[in-house]
Amino acid sequence: xxxxxxxxxxxxxxxxxxxxxxxxxxxxxxxxxxxxxxxxxxxxxxxxxxxxxxxxxxxxxxxxxxxxxxxxxxxxxxxxxxxxxxxxxxxxxxxxxxxxxxxxxxxxxxxxxxxxxxxxxxx
Amino acid sequence: xxxxxxxxxxxxxxxxxxxxxxxxxxxxxxxxxxxxxxxxxxxxxxxxxxxxxxxxxxxxxxxxxxxxxxxxxxxxxxxxxxxxxxxxxxxxxxxxxxxxxxxxxxxxxxxxxxxxxxxxxxx
Numbered sequence: 001x002x003x004x005x006x007x008x009x010x011x012x013x014x015x016x017x018x019x020x021x022x023x024x025x026x027x028x029x030x031x032x033x034x035x036x037x038x039x040x041x042x043x044x045x046x047x048x049x050x051x052x053x054x055x056x057x058x059x060x061x062x063x064x065x066x067x068x069x070x071x072x073x074x075x076x077x078x079x080x081x082x083x084x085x086x087x088x089x090x091x092x093x094x095x096x097x098x099x100x101x102x103x104x105x106x107x108x109x110x111x112x113x114x115x116x117x118x119x120x121x122x123x
Numbered sequence: 124x125x126x127x128x129x130x131x132x133x134x135x136x137x138x139x140x141x142x143x144x145x146x147x148x149x150x151x152x153x154x155x156x157x158x159x160x161x162x163x164x165x166x167x168x169x170x171x172x173x174x175x176x177x178x179x180x181x182x183x184x185x186x187x188x189x190x191x192x193x194x195x196x197x198x199x200x201x202x203x204x205x206x207x208x209x210x211x212x213x214x215x216x217x218x219x220x221x222x223x224x225x226x227x228x229x230x231x232x233x234x235x236x237x238x239x240x241x242x243x244x245x246x
Contacts, residue, residue, distance in 0.1 A: 004197045008133065012239045046169050048183050058188060060171050060179050069187050069207065074127045078236055080205070084192065107239035113201055116135045116230035 005114040006064060006084035009094045014076040015104025021072045024049060027057045031066055034096040035059060040088035063088045068097075077101075082113075128237040129187060129207035132217045137199040138227025144195045147172060150180045154189055157219040158182060163211035186211045191220075200224075205236075 020026040024047050035042050041062035049055045053073070059066040064082040071077060079097060081090035091110060098106055143149040147170050158165050164185035172178045176196070182189040187205040194200060202220060204213035214233060221229055 004137070004194045004199045006201065008203075010131065010234065010236065012236055014127070014239055043171050043179075044169065046167065046181075046183065048166050050185070056166075056183050056188065058169075058181055058183065060169065060181065062173070064192050064201070065179065065181060065190050067188050067190070067205070069205075071127050076127045076238075078129065078187070078205070078207070080131075080203075082190070082192075082201070082203070084201070103239075105239040107241075109234075111133065111232075111234075113133065113135055115199075116137055116226075116228040118230075 003085050006082060007090050007110055008082040008113055009090040009108060009110045011079040011094050011106060011108040013079065013101060013103035013106045014074060016075045016077060016101050018072065018075060021070050021075065022053055024055055024057065027068055030097060030100055031057060031059050034093045035066065037096045038089045038092040040083060066093060126208050129205060130213050130233055131205040131236055132213040132231060132233045134202040134217050134229060134231040136224060136226035136229045137197060139198045139200060139224050141195065141198060144193050144198065145176055147178055147180065150191055153220060153223055154180060154182050157216045158189065160219045161212045161215040163206060189216060
């Protein structure tokens with residue numbers, strides 16, 4: 001039985017190389033490799049390219065999801081990694097992606113999610 | 124140009140009616156109707172049914188995403204609504220879903236996401 005408990009890491013990045021920020025193949029490979037760094041199971045990856053630019057790439061995990069939304073005009077993106085249960089570590093996935101993208105600025109926070117009677121706490 | 128700014132509402136619910144919690148058609152319709160309550164544009168909805176039970180339903184929006192992960196064994200779910208820009212209101216989507224599911228317990232928080240040089244604040 002899955003535990004109704006998870007960690008949700010939210011990350012905002014700016015100053016990303018423009019070469020990759022419109023390349024969906026790059027982000028799909030990046031997500032696959034990042035998810036492989038921890039004990040998470042990839043179910044599917046979907047993406048959408050917006051006009052004129054920007055994309056959303058979302059991985060469904062057995063443990064919840066990873067989502068990336070890019071803003072090429074700002075060389076920026078929002079990243080979410082939400083993993084339910086205690087086996088997968090969302091911060092490992094965020095660290096892998098951050099190291100590969102090497103943003104000039106990055107802000108990350110992790111929120112514990114569980115029963116609504118227990119108020120959520122950031123690490 | 125999209126602004127690199129958004130609101131991310133996270134919601135944990137328990138005490139949901141068991142009738143609908145394994146019904147993907149119910150959740151797809153619920154998401155479509157919830158998204159229609161605010162100025163957001165639906166791009167696609169994907170879902171995955173887990174064995175023996177539980178499901179993930181994710182809507183890609185022009186403004187980012189909505190994600191639901193259900194835990195039938197706890198009559199519980201995690202809901203995320205992330206909307207970039209200021210036109211769509213994620214709390215309207217969460218309110219619609221909460222009203223329809225009528226959970227016994229619910230905890231909701233909204234996080235402002237923007238440039239990493241600006242620390243995120245909860246409402």
